[in-house]
Structures are given as C-alpha cells and as structure tokens.
Amino acid sequence: MAHTAEPIIVASGLRAGYLGEEVLRGIDLTIARKDAPVGIVGPSGAGKSTIVRALMGIITPYAGSVTFRGRTVSKLRRGDRKIFAGEVRRVSQDGVPTTDPRLTAEAYLKGALKDARKAGRTHGTTIEGLLNFVALEQHFIGRRIITMSGGERQRLALAHALATRPDVLILDEPLTAIDPGLRSEVLRRVKELTVDLGISVLLVSHDLESVDRLCPTVHALADGVFVQSGPLSEILAAPAHPVVADLAAAAPLTAQRLR
Numbered sequence: 042m043a044h045t046a047e048p049i050i051v052a053s054g055l056r057a058g059y060l061g062e063e064v065l066r067g068i069d070l071t072i073a074r075k076d077a078p079v080g081i082v083g084p085s086g087a088g089k090s091t092i093v094r095a096l097m098g099i100i101t102p103y104a105g106s107v108t109f110r111g112r113t114v115s116k117l118r119r120g121d122r123k124i125f126a127g128e129v130r131r132v133s134q135d136g137v138p139t140t141d142p143r144l145t146a147e148a149y150l151k152g153a154l155k156d157a158r159k160a161g162r163t164h165g166t167t168i169e170g171l172l173n174f175v176a177l178e179q180h181f182i183g184r185r186i187i188t189m190s191g192g193e194r195q196r197l198a199l200a201h202a203l204a205t206r207p208d209v210l211i212l213d214e215p216l217t218a219i220d221p222g223l224r225s226e227v228l229r230r231v232k233e234l235t236v237d238l239g240i241s242v243l244l245v246s247h248d249l250e251s252v253d254r255l256c257p258t259v260h261a262l263a264d265g266v267f268v269q270s271g272p273l274s275e276i277l278a279a280p281a282h283p284v285v286a287d288l289a290a291a292a293p294l295t296a297q298r299l300r
C-alpha cells in the first residue's frame with residue numbers, strides 16, 4: 042500500500058520470536074495516520090499475536106526494526122513511551138488486564154480518561170459515552186470487573202482503549218467472546234470511528250467475516266511471513282498459498298459470499 046500520510050508505526054524486515062526461536066521471518070508493515078483499517082488473518086500459530094507484541098514493544102526484534110514516529114519502539118524513553126501509550130492502544134482477546142477484584146468499570150474508565158487528560162489528549166468523552174459506544178448498558182458503571190462476562194470485559198477493554206482517542210488501535214481477536222450479532226454491531230461502530238476520528242485500525246482475527254466487514258486491505262500470514270495481501274475477497278478467490286486455500290476451505294460460506 043502506498044502511504045502518503047505520516048507513518049506512525051513502521052515494521053521493517055521484522056524478525057522476532059521467543060527464546061531465540063524465530064516466529065516472524067521478515068515482516069514489513071506500516072500504519073500511517075488516518076489509514077483505512079488493515080487486517081491480518083492466518084492459522085493458529087502463524088505469528089499474528091507475535092506481530093502485535095512486537096509492534097507494541099513487548100518483545101524485541103532479533104533483526105529488522107519496529108519504530109514509532111521514527112524511534113525504536115523497544116527503546117522508547119519514558120516521555121516517548123507515555124506518548125506511545127496514548128497514541129497506540131491495543132485490545133487483546135483477554136479483555137481487561139486486571140487482578141484487582143475491587144475495581145469497578147467506572148474506576149477503570151475514569152483512570153483511562155485521567156491518563157488521556159494527563160497526556161494532553163483531552164476531549165469531551167464521558168464514561169457514559171464510552172459504555173454506550175461499546176453497547177454496555179449504563180448499569181455496568183458500578184459493576185466490579187470480576188463479575189463481568191468475557192464478552193462484557195472485551196467490550197470494556199475496547200471502551201478503555203478508546204478513552205485516549207488513540208491514533209492507532211490494534212485489535213488482537215478483540216471480540217471473540219461476543220455473539221455474532223453484537224460483534225458486527227460493535228465492528229460497525231468501530232468502522233464509523235475510523236472514518237469520523239481518523240483512527241487507524243489493525244485487526245488481527247481468525248474471523249474472516251469480521252475482517253472483511255472492517256478492513257479493505259488484508260495480509261494473510263503463514264509461518265511468520267505475509268504470503269498474500271489485498272482485499273479479502275480477492276485473496277480468497279485466488280489463493281496463492283496453501284494456507285490461504287485452507288482458510289478459504291475452512292470458511293466456505295464467507296469465501297462464497299465474498300466472491
């Protein structure tokens with residue numbers, strides 16, 4: 042994809058993995074300001090979440106680089122890390138990362154709005170507005186997070202990520218615990234956000250329907266490399282790699298509908 046907008050995150054020749062074992066074998070990916078949503082699909086174990094971890098600076102590349110506004114993500118200094126934390130938000134399938142059993146949805150979102158203000162990302166968003174956006178009823182305000190279901194926690198995590206009005210939203214299987222009807226409604230709202238607020242979304246998912254709904258461009262990942270890129274309908278109609286053929290065969294109705 043040609044990028045005329047200012048790049049925010051750039052992965053270049055990215056090689057990374059765990060305990061010296063390489064999972065990613067040369068990934069190039071640019072997320073620029075106000076980019077249209079980009080999807081990554083691929084089978085279990087292909088390295089999708091590893092890409093996300095490398096983009097977030099959670100793991101350090103063995104070779105190649107990941108930069109945030111030109112600076113190496115894994116070496117960001119405190120000031121830049123704060124800017125990164127406000128500009129780039131991740132929502133993973135685990136939902137809310139909390140171990141505090143007393144924490145309520147209200148306190149959790151209040152903290153996010155406070156962080157947003159501290160980072161100079163002020164806007165008129167309220168806790169009620171955030172809950173509403175992710176289709177959580179207002180009575181969830183006082184609920185302790187440990188009492189919430191997996192799908193409710195995933196939506197709360199999305200609300201938390203949106204509190205800073207990030208420039209980049211990285212969604213790693215964000216809505217897996219939500220039933221399909223509600224999932225497509227939340228995705229529809231996220232899609233509106235990308236247009237209205239210019240948030241650049243990277244969506245990593247097994248769910249081809251969700252990826253197709255949100256992302257005009259998709260990368261198919263197999264064994265740590267992008268083997269095919271383009272609109273999902275084109276990829277599935279003419280698989281150029283056995284893994285892509287398997288994806289199409291595993292979701293025949295989606296593949297047929299997209300043709």
Ligand SMILES: Nc1ncnc2c1ncn2[C@@H]1O[C@H](COP(=O)(O)OP(=O)(O)OP(=O)(O)O)[C@@H](O)[C@H]1O
Pocket residue numbers: 059060064083084085086087088089090091092247
């Ligand atoms: N913390 C870890 N330590 C060691 N190996 C890991 C770790 N996390 C992931 N891996 C391995 O790295 C490979 C890629 O994992 P990754 O989670 O990126 O795959 P994925 O494409 O996101 O899979 P899934 O769709 O099942 O979530 C797998 O072989 C996995 O076992």
